[in-house]
Amino acid sequence: MATMQSLDIRRRSASTETPPQVRKATVEVAKLIDVSKCIGCKACQSACLSWNDLVEPVGYFQGSYDNPMDLTPTSWTVMKFTEIEKGDDLEWLIRKDGCMHCDDPGCLKACPAPGAIVQYTNGIVDFVSENCIGCGYCVKGCPFNVPRISKTDRKAYKCTLCVDRVAVGQAPACAKACPTQAIYFGSKEDMIGHAEKRIVDLKSRGYQNAGLYNPPGVGGTHVMYVLHHADKPSLYAGLPDDPKISPLVGFWKGVMKPISLAAIAFAGVFGFLHYITKGPNEVSEADERKGDDLAGGKRT
Amino acid sequence: MAVTRRQFMKVSAAGLAASSVGALGFVGAGDALAAGVRPFKLERATETRNTCPYCSVSCGVIVYSLGDKSKNAKSSVIHIEGDPDHPVNRGTLCPRGAASLDYVHSPLRLKYPMHRKPGTDKFERVSWDFALDRIATLMKEDRDKNFIAKNRDGVTVNRWLTTGFFATSAQTNEAGYLTYKVMRGLGMLAIETQARI
Numbered sequence: 202m203a204t205m206q207s208l209d210i211r212r213r214s215a216s217t218e219t220p221p222q223v224r225k226a227t228v229e230v231a232k233l234i235d236v237s238k239c240i241g242c243k244a245c246q247s248a249c250l251s252w253n254d255l256v257e258p259v260g261y262f263q264g265s266y267d268n269p270m271d272l273t274p275t276s277w278t279v280m281k282f283t284e285i286e287k288g289d290d291l292e293w294l295i296r297k298d299g300c301m302h303c304d305d306p307g308c309l310k311a312c313p314a315p316g317a318i319v320q321y322t323n324g325i326v327d328f329v330s331e332n333c334i335g336c337g338y339c340v341k342g343c344p345f346n347v348p349r350i351s352k353t354d355r356k357a358y359k360c361t362l363c364v365d366r367v368a369v370g371q372a373p374a375c376a377k378a379c380p381t382q383a384i385y386f387g388s389k390e391d392m393i394g395h396a397e398k399r400i401v402d403l404k405s406r407g408y409q410n411a412g413l414y415n416p417p418g419v420g421g422t423h424v425m426y427v428l429h430h431a432d433k434p435s436l437y438a439g440l441p442d443d444p445k446i447s448p449l450v451g452f453w454k455g456v457m458k459p460i461s462l463a464a465i466a467f468a469g470v471f472g473f474l475h476y477i478t479k480g481p482n483e484v485s486e487a488d489e490r491k492g493d494d495l496a497g498g499k500r501t
Numbered sequence: 502m503a504v505t506r507r508q509f510m511k512v513s514a515a516g517l518a519a520s521s522v523g524a525l526g527f528v529g530a531g532d533a534l535a536a537g538v539r540p541f542k543l544e545r546a547t548e549t550r551n552t553c554p555y556c557s558v559s560c561g562v563i564v565y566s567l568g569d570k571s572k573n574a575k576s577s578v579i580h581i582e583g584d585p586d587h588p589v590n591r592g593t594l595c596p597r598g599a600a601s602l603d604y605v606h607s608p609l610r611l612k613y614p615m616h617r618k619p620g621t622d623k624f625e626r627v628s629w630d631f632a633l634d635r636i637a638t639l640m641k642e643d644r645d646k647n648f649i650a651k652n653r654d655g656v657t658v659n660r661w662l663t664t665g666f667f668a669t670s671a672q673t674n675e676a677g678y679l680t681y682k683v684m685r686g687l688g689m690l691a692i693e694t695q696a697r698i
Binding site: 248321327374380 | 538539542585590592595599602603
């Protein structure tokens with residue numbers, strides 16, 4: 202793919218090549234979603250569709266503000282609305298769902314297609330559709346249940362953190378559009394600093410459990426949340442309290458991968474040696490006749 | 502296509518062998534790491550500053566279009582997003598503003614004056630000259646008929662209450678001032694835009 206700009210790749214799915222490691226200047230980027238400032242207007246959803254040339258089919262009202270009800274191959278970000286009742290009090294929690302761009306991406310670990318999922322040095326995890334084989338392993342590997350397989354082309358799709366914009370020095374479309382500055386974008390360091398200020402402010406307003414959601418179980422994320430109830434992330438439409446990559450992914454892609462590759466290599470070598478020492482099986486006339494008898498006298 | 506059992510076994514074995522060789526890392530090294538970032542789609546697109554037409558906030562937008570406005574290139578809007586230099590929104594937009602590309606390309610968008618003649622149920626396209634003449638004629642007729650120069654007490658009021666004027670919100674202060682002056686000059690009181698002039 203010819204591009205006018207590029208980013209170094211940190212990790213590449215199902216590949217054993219060593220990516221370039223010398224250039225260290227790349228700034229790790231992050232998107233900070235301040236849930237306490239979000240008004241649920243869905244400008245981010247709209248801007249995402251517009252930038253990525255996506256069209257979400259018109260759906261049906263299902264008794265919720267969520268629209269569509271969940272992430273789809275064409276809606277890479279969706280506002281999730283949760284109503285929490287505490288006595289007479291109603292708390293309305295609104296979370297922008299989408300790819301978290303994990304530092305240790307479960308999708309990339311699970312992916313068997315070389316180069317279908319890449320992680321750039323700035324932390325962005327992107328799906329390269331040309332290399333995607335549509336197997337759906339990324340869906341199983343994702344601790345946040347984000348990738349979706351398109352019914353049209355059987356390829357996996359998710360938020361790219363607008364890597365095409367970030368590569369030319371612009372903010373993602375959702376972050377740019379957000380009218381309440383609930384979505385911030387910048388270096389990961391700056392975003393953590395900004396979050397700390399927001400948390401101090403929220404605590405002064407009585408949210409004692411306010412905190413930053415940057416789960417260590419996936420090595421931290423490049424999409425972080427400021428939550429007013431950081432002690433219970435699952436309140437926010439089931440945000441995982443402690444996301445971890447499924448141990449099965451680690452087992453098959455970690456321990457089992459060299460073992461199974463060795464087994465394949467062994468089978469190949471054994472087959473070759475067997476062929477040159479013993480040669481192929483020969484079928485004698487007697488065997489053929491016996492076979493014909495078993496098949497009821499008819500030759501197949 | 503007829504496939505014998507032996508052929509089927511051979512093809513399966515060949516497929517398995519090929520994918521095993523792939524799994525062992527013997528292929529694909531050439532194009533590895535060559536994947537670049539998706540190209541930025543607005544590179545060298547023509548940028549035009551404009552104002553979002555939806556509401557009275559009147560956010561600044563940048564309209565990106567295909568072509569460089571050279572003589573043989575036909576421009577077409579390909580993307581719209583907030584104008585970071587506009588003091589009202591500083592690059593942000595609401596969900597409707599962020600989706601205004603669809604508004605530009607909507608098949609339902611009104612692009613020219615339409616006229617529904619008395620007694621028909623169909624709108625048909627008319628020229629701006631026709632539309633403006635028709636509007637002016639009707640306004641004059643209505644004003645001549647319903648203009649109130651003096652009220653019951655004989656005080657001069659110069660009111661024209663039977664027609665209203667609805668102006669755009671996406672206009673400058675100067676255009677708003679002119680709208681107000683011209684319409685109030687005719688005696689009209691019902692003047693409105695989403696922007697409240």
